[in-house]
Amino acid sequence: MGRSLRRAGGDVPAEVTTFVGRRRELGDARKLLSSSRLVTLTGPGGVGKTRLSLRIADQARRAFPDGVVLVELAEVRSAELVPHAVASALGFRDEPSGWTAESLAERLAPTHLLLVLDNCEHLVVPCALLVRRILARAPDVHVLTTSREPMKIAGEHTYAVPPLPVPTWDDGSRAADLEQYDGVRLFLDRARAREPGFVLTEANAPHVAEICQRLDGIPLAIELAADRVRALPVEQINARLGSRLRLLTTGDRSASARHQTLLASIAWSHDLCTEPEQLLWARLSVFPSSFVVSAVEVVCTDDGLARDDVVDLLTELVEKSILVREKDPGPEARYRMLGAIREFGHQRLTDSGGVAAVRDRLVDWCSQLATEYREGWFGPGQQEWSLRLRREHQNVASALRFALDDRRPAQAMAIASDLNLYWVTAGLMSEGRHWLRRGIDESEPRTPGRATALRWLAYFSFYLGDGAEVPRHIAEARAELGPEPAAADLGYLSFVEGMAQLSGSDAHGAQAPLAEALRLFAQTDEVVGRAHVLLGYGVTQWLCGDLASAQELLRECLRITGRHVESTLHSSALMNLGMVLRDVGEPGDAEAMVLEALQLKAHDQEYIGQAMCLDALAWFSVADDPRRGATLAGCAETAWRRSGSSIDSVVALRRFRDASLDHLRAVLPERDLRSLMAAGAELSPARALAYAQGVDGGGADQDHDHAELFRPLTEREWQVAQRVAEGLGNRQIAGRLAISPRTVDAHVTHILTKLTFGNRAQVAAWVTERLRPARV
Incomplete structure (x- = not known):
């Protein structure tokens, strides 16, 4: 039986091009295949499911005495012909009554x-019926399938084939x-x-x-792009990738028609x-970026799609490898599309x-999010709100652009101001200023929200x-407020005026507008504005030499922010x-x-605050x-x-910074x-915090050049290596660094390869050698 199977022509074909990477995927899939009789490799078109399955099969052939048989179903169009295609690949003669x-x-x-x-994927139901019958009647047969969606039968283990790891250039x-x-x-x-x-150069x-x-690391797309190198320099290929689908239109003529182009x-x-x-x-x-279910329910429903159907449809699109569900989405499930798949969908939408x-619905959803x-920002949920906005950043930017392109500046100003x-x-801030400026320039006087946009x-x-x-x-904003402005609006304008004076090195000139702002906010329940003024006024009084008043104002700011469990202004007051x-x-x-302030700023990923704290220290x-x-420094x-x-922009700190550098140059x-x-300057935010706290020597060790100390690891790889040394698993590391477990897996693989180590214990020892107590 074994010989007839191998002679039948269904055996794994020889590779004609180099097999690149996939070490982790090969290992994971082989483990699944050893413990399960049915493994399905899923993923979008062009991600490399077929090529991976052939390599897995080739490496596993010794475990199967009767061989490994490949059944190519791409060109089979009828459900009834699936058993015949399998029988043909196995080398079985036709049955008089046909194969079932x-x-x-x-x-x-x-x-x-x-x-x-x-x-x-196009015959998933008949394939599932056939496989289920084979697994039930043939106990020593294992099945490896590739499909854009799972079989959904008992005993199936699915493995989502990821795109190839790709770099971010900085x-x-x-x-x-x-x-x-x-x-x-x-x-x-x-x-x-x-x-x-062709040579890879720094240029x-x-x-x-x-x-x-x-x-997006899609192998088919990368191969099609590389195929253009003979006709175009990579600079031009990159420039023309604005439309991936038009550029990537040629490929291997021997491949199936659907694999010749993306x-x-x-x-x-x-x-x-x-x-x-x-x-x-x-x-x-x-x-343009990843998205959550609640956003889809607002943006994508109506006119043929009901909200109640969204979750089921998203699930089906994930099953069919159109969408990828992010592994670490936060409190709500997040999904994303690969770029070429999004481009295809956008063309259909157009x-x-x-x-x-x-x-329009995306703009409305982002308006509600900004509100x-x-x-909700001023309170215990501040960190969660900051993380949520970072995840939604590209969606918000698109909504702002859509609102302005569609001549809705009031809505754009409201989003940017909120x-x-x-x-x-x-x-x-430069991006925020860009959107505010566009909204103001494209709106008429007395447009709702224009005064608020001008003050920000x-x-x-x-x-x-x-x-x-x-x-x-500020003058334009006052004019926009009209004859009877609200106390809170005037308070914010006085606050901005005072802070501008302070920024311009006129601390005494900032006292009057900040005192007026404090008086105005006392007439309102605007606690956020009051906290801002207490902070700014406290700094002003310190610079004016009134240390008692400065302490009183800053401690009052700490009381308010502490009562509301707020972090950003609280750490600034500290x-x-x-x-x-x-x-x-x-x-x-x-x-x-x-x-303490620096630790809070680092936790909140607030970069200006971190800079100020580090300069103070x-x-x-x-x-x-x-x-x-x-x-x-x-x-x-x-x-x-x-x-x-x-x-x-912070004159007080600049003065201290200049004095500090003068002293350092003298000694x-x-x-x-x-x-x-x-x-x-080379330390990451986490390592800068550790150094400031005296728990990591980092750049202070004069016996080592920092650039050499951690070579050949990148900054992110060094961060991952440190967590490995702490004994954390990959999922724990992903949570600490706010990246996906798959990304951590790739970094760990790169670290082991670069350092020529075979296990994580060696990495931990290597890291420990390079971390020395700070010289304080």
Whole structure:
């Protein structure tokens, strides 16, 4: 029986191109196959299910005395022909009455083989019936299937084949780093097959990285892009990827028609969907990023889709590999589409004439989200709100663009204004200013919300170094308020005016408007505005030398924020009170307070606040420990860059920073100062916090150059390696770093490969060697 099977032509074909990567997937699938008699590889078209199944089958053949048989079902169109296709691949002669699931299972009963059914998605029901019968009658037959959706029968184990890992290029990336990513390795392998002289260089590496990232790590898409290298330089391929489906239209002519182009592969999946699934697919394309069920229920329903059907339809689209459900979505399930699948859906939405209605609903949903953020931010849910807005950032940006493109500036201004604290805490003030400015420029005077938008535009302007614009914006905002303005509106304008004066190094000039703002807010129940003014006024009084008043104002701010379990303003008040305590001769309490503030800022991922705290701690250290002060000053420089703002916007700190650097130049050789600051500048936010707390030597160790110390790991890999050393599993690491477990898996694999280690214990030992107590 074994020989006849292997001679029959259904055996696994030889590979004609290099098999790249997939070490983890191969291991996982082989384990599943050893413990389950039915394993289904699922995933979107072009993700590499077929190629992976063939490699798995080839590696598993020794476990099956009667061989491994491949059944290609892509071209089978009739359910009745499925048993015949399997019988033909097995080399069985025709039965007079034709093959059925029952007769085929009976014939296979005494065999011990692996049956690979490739491309089952268009025949999933007859395939499921056949497999169920075979598993029941042939106890030693194992089945490996590939499909865009599972069989959904008892005993099935599904394995979602992920895209290949791809890099994100940033300022610290190098060409040599890219080849650790399987997506890049595939691109290079196929490009060199087409153009043998193709070389990865520092010049073209960013384009190769971006090509692989924009194609979402889909092997078929990467291969099609690499096929263009013979005709176009990678810079032009990257530039033309605005429409993936039009560019990637040629491929292996020997492949099935649906695998020759990315468009054909996706169209095949579309044809397998029901009409409601196709309609939801098209409407989901309006989301440029991942999305939650509650958003889909608002944005994608009506005109043919009911809210009650959304969960079932989303589930079906996940089953058919159109959507990917994110593994660590937060409190609500999140889904995403790969870029090419989204582009295909958007084209269908455009062709149907339904774009405008879906865009309108996205804008309305984002308006409600922004309102809820403004109303819910000041309290214990602040961190959750910040994380939620970060996840929804691209969706919000699209909604703002849609509102402005569709000439709805009032709605755009309302969204951008309600999110004012998000723009600040996330280090995105320049983006917030962009949307506010567009809304103001495209609206008429007395448009609802225009005064609020103008005041926040003024606020962002002085933080971003454009203080000269502030008086004009404030004057326009006052004019917009009309003859009987509300006390809260006037209070906010006085607050912004005072903060602008403070930013312009006129602390005494800031006193009157901030005192007026405090008086106005006392007439309202606007607790957020009052807390802001107490904080700003406390800093002003400190700079004016009234330390008693400064302490009183800042402690009142702490009482209010503490009562509401608020974090952002609370940590800022802690930091500034620490500065005051330093001046009144309480350095121990001062440093403890600023360290507590830094920890809160780091937890909340608030970059401006982290920068301020690090600069304050550097100032505290320069006299007693100049080496620590220099390292912290370097940490602060990086934090300012991440924030999108500048220390120039905070005159008080800039003055202390200048004095600190003058002192450091006087006591340290210039070379040492530059080296220490550079080492501090390379520390991640987590490592900067650890160093400031004295639990990690990091850049302070003069015996090691930081850039060499952790080479060849990237910053993210170093963060993962540290968690490995703490004994955390991959899912725990994913939770700590707010990334997916799959990403952690890839990082751990890269770490083991780069360091030529065989297990996590070796990684832990290597990390431990490099972490030394701080010299404090």
